[in-house]
Amino acid sequence: MSADAPTPPTALDLAAAVRDGRTTAERAVRDALDRIDALNPRLNAFVQVFAERAIDDARALDARLRAGGRAGPLAGVPVAVKDNLCLAHGRTTCASRMLEAYESPFTATAVQRLIDAGAIVVGKTNLDEFAMGSSCEFSVFGPTRNPWDESRVPGGSSGGSAAAVAAGMVPLALGSDTGGSIRQPAGFCGVVGMKPTYGRISRWGLVAFASSLDQVGPFARTVGDCALALSIMAGRDPLDATCCDRPAEDFAARLDEPVRPLRIAIPRQARGGGVEGGGGNHAAVGAALEAAAAALAERGAEVVEVDLPHAEHAVAAYYIVAAAEASANLARFDGVRYGRRAALREGDSLEDLYRRSRTEGFGEEVRRRILLGTHVLSSGYQDRYYLTALRARRRIKEDFDRAFEAGASAVLMPTSPAPPFRLGEKTDDPLALYLEDVYTVGVNLAGLPAIALPAGTAMLDGRALPVGVQLIAPAFGEARLLRIAHELEAALAFNARHAPDEPRP
Amino acid sequence: MADAPRLTPEQVRKVARLARLDLPDDQVARAAERLDAVLGYVERLAALDLDGVEPLTHVGGEVNRLDDDVPAATLPPEAVARLAPESFGPFIRVPKVIGDGGNA
Numbered sequence: 075m076s077a078d079a080p081t082p083p084t085a086l087d088l089a090a091a092v093r094d095g096r097t098t099a100e101r102a103v104r105d106a107l108d109r110i111d112a113l114n115p116r117l118n119a120f121v122q123v124f125a126e127r128a129i130d131d132a133r134a135l136d137a138r139l140r141a142g143g144r145a146g147p148l149a150g151v152p153v154a155v156k157d158n159l160c161l162a163h164g165r166t167t168c169a170s171r172m173l174e175a176y177e178s179p180f181t182a183t184a185v186q187r188l189i190d191a192g193a194i195v196v197g198k199t200n201l202d203e204f205a206m207g208s209s210c211e212f213s214v215f216g217p218t219r220n221p222w223d224e225s226r227v228p229g230g231s232s233g234g235s236a237a238a239v240a241a242g243m244v245p246l247a248l249g250s251d252t253g254g255s256i257r258q259p260a261g262f263c264g265v266v267g268m269k270p271t272y273g274r275i276s277r278w279g280l281v282a283f284a285s286s287l288d289q290v291g292p293f294a295r296t297v298g299d300c301a302l303a304l305s306i307m308a309g310r311d312p313l314d315a316t317c318c319d320r321p322a323e324d325f326a327a328r329l330d331e332p333v334r335p336l337r338i339a340i341p342r343q344a345r346g347g348g349v350e351g352g353g354g355n356h357a358a359v360g361a362a363l364e365a366a367a368a369a370l371a372e373r374g375a376e377v378v379e380v381d382l383p384h385a386e387h388a389v390a391a392y393y394i395v396a397a398a399e400a401s402a403n404l405a406r407f408d409g410v411r412y413g414r415r416a417a418l419r420e421g422d423s424l425e426d427l428y429r430r431s432r433t434e435g436f437g438e439e440v441r442r443r444i445l446l447g448t449h450v451l452s453s454g455y456q457d458r459y460y461l462t463a464l465r466a467r468r469r470i471k472e473d474f475d476r477a478f479e480a481g482a483s484a485v486l487m488p489t490s491p492a493p494p495f496r497l498g499e500k501t502d503d504p505l506a507l508y509l510e511d512v513y514t515v516g517v518n519l520a521g522l523p524a525i526a527l528p529a530g531t532a533m534l535d536g537r538a539l540p541v542g543v544q545l546i547a548p549a550f551g552e553a554r555l556l557r558i559a560h561e562l563e564a565a566l567a568f569n570a571r572h573a574p575d576e577p578r579p
Numbered sequence: 580m581a582d583a584p585r586l587t588p589e590q591v592r593k594v595a596r597l598a599r600l601d602l603p604d605d606q607v608a609r610a611a612e613r614l615d616a617v618l619g620y621v622e623r624l625a626a627l628d629l630d631g632v633e634p635l636t637h638v639g640g641e642v643n644r645l646d647d648d649v650p651a652a653t654l655p656p657e658a659v660a661r662l663a664p665e666s667f668g669p670f671i672r673v674p675k676v677i678g679d680g681g682n683a
Contacts, residue, residue, distance in 0.1 A: 179662065390621040412663060442614075505617060
């Protein structure tokens with residue numbers, strides 16, 4: 075296939091075709107498996123592929139449809155699931171030695187709702203271990219590569235899901251976003267990625283990283299597919315007490331209706347690179363941001379500048395809060411109840427077992443964050459670090475509140491200050507990698523919904539790489555957010571593209 | 580802005596102990612350096628005037644919700660024990676914790 079090969083169908087189109095009998099679920103699944111076979115050896119987006127089972131499931135669905143059964147809104151659509159979401163078959167590894175052999179006894183609610191809507195899970199995708207990373211390089215399975223340029227990272231932590239959609243392997247994939255882990259890889263891979271409001275989608279079956287920040291969300295090539303997936307996954311789950319109790323909404327129903335009046339706010343800080351002492355935005359990032367603003371302005375939006383005075387403190391507050399919560403959440407991996415257990419020596423105590431199992435099971439970046447989190451929560455440091463970060467967190471949230479109270483329909487920002495970097499370029503400098511998250515972490519600290527979509531390209535070493543922007547809305551404002559994103563998508567005409575197929579070593 | 584005090588090797592060892600992670604002597608300096616880099620960066624928060632600001636622990640406006648007390652199926656004990664690296668029947672095997680079993 076060449077770069078001009080026909081674009082694979084969207085989830086919406088594919089489900090409609092299956093429903094109308096123009097294709098079958100088996101055909102759709104086989105097409106996905108063929109592309110995975112062809113491209114995955116180079117990209118390493120999938121860490122497990124359930125070929126036989128997916129074909130069996132597809133055939134069973136086709137048989138039910140032939141017998142007059144009702145076709146769900148995702149009938150026959152192959153989907154990929156980030157490997158920190160539990161599935162009752164295969165393994166749930168979190169890309170960690172700790173869980174290399176772990177088989178979950180249940181399926182995450184978000185995944186189950188897609189399956190109940192007719193989706194077929196074809197495999198699990200790569201991530202930074204326990205979702206801690208921004209490059210998809212910290213994985214026991216090795217790095218995922220960016221389909222647009224295989225010498226570069228796909229972003230992270232949900233890099234496998236972003237690459238799978240960008241390469242046209244599947245039209246829809248799930249990720250999780252704790253500090254940008256959906257939006258940044260969506261930006262790096264040129265796809266649409268959505269982080270819903272904190273509490274919008276059940277997290278039952280999502281392996282916890284930072285519980286006050288984590289949220290499940292979709293990757294797709296169009297805003298419409300994200301809206302469809304959100305409609306299916308959102309809503310109360312008795313198994314997750316943090317999941318909101320709101321009536322179901324069809325987020326896809328009014329997508330074509332523009333939001334008017336439309337006021338788009340660009341943070342002053344987002345034009346300057348986001349953080350004091352940072353390197354500023356790459357020129358292509360600034361150009362994509364202004365192109366997105368101009369496209370909406372041309373359609374009648376009012377574009378204003380806002381001040382988010384605490385935005386430059388978001389990375390500092392985030393890395394304290396996230397590490398603190400991670401150190402508590404990951405305490406459960408003790409070599410006793412599940413996961414890896416170190417070989418015992420004669421006379422070893424239970425504590426020896428804990429320590430050796432954890433040291434063997436966790437990779438370096440995860441251990442680093444556990445140490446950081448343990449330190450900021452330890453006696454004598456809690457006020458200096460943890461409580462200070464939580465106070466800053468309130469200020470960061472209030473900045474966004476003020477922008478919306480002043481009439482902003484959405485805030486527009488880059489997804490990251492620079493285009494995809496090279497594999498290995500930042501693995502040795504954790505702080506440099508953390509600073510990549512300057513535009514994404516504030517949204518998690520404030521609990522807001524945001525959607526990333528491609529808005530331009532950067533030419534790097536003679537290759538075009540995607541550049542993303544994100545739109546941010548008030549809590550539970552997904553319906554309007556998706557309508558704005560849909561209008562921007564149409565205005566930029568960048569949608570539904572996928573990465574070129576030819577090998578790009 | 581005040582610089583973060585650098586962590587001493589003893590402090591780093593203590594944090595590792597609290598986190599139940601082994602930290603061999605030849606890794607202490609590197610771990611300290613990495614932690615210092617991040618802690619030095621987050622010191623920037625000290626520049627903010629946060630007096631009287633209530634820590635934001637939870638962004639959701641939702642309040643506690645009580646579910647009805649309805650019995651429902653749970654995983655059978657054997658299925659849970661099977662997740663453990665070493666189990667027999669519905670039990671999980673661990674090193675001895677009473678008597679001479681160590682200080683855990």
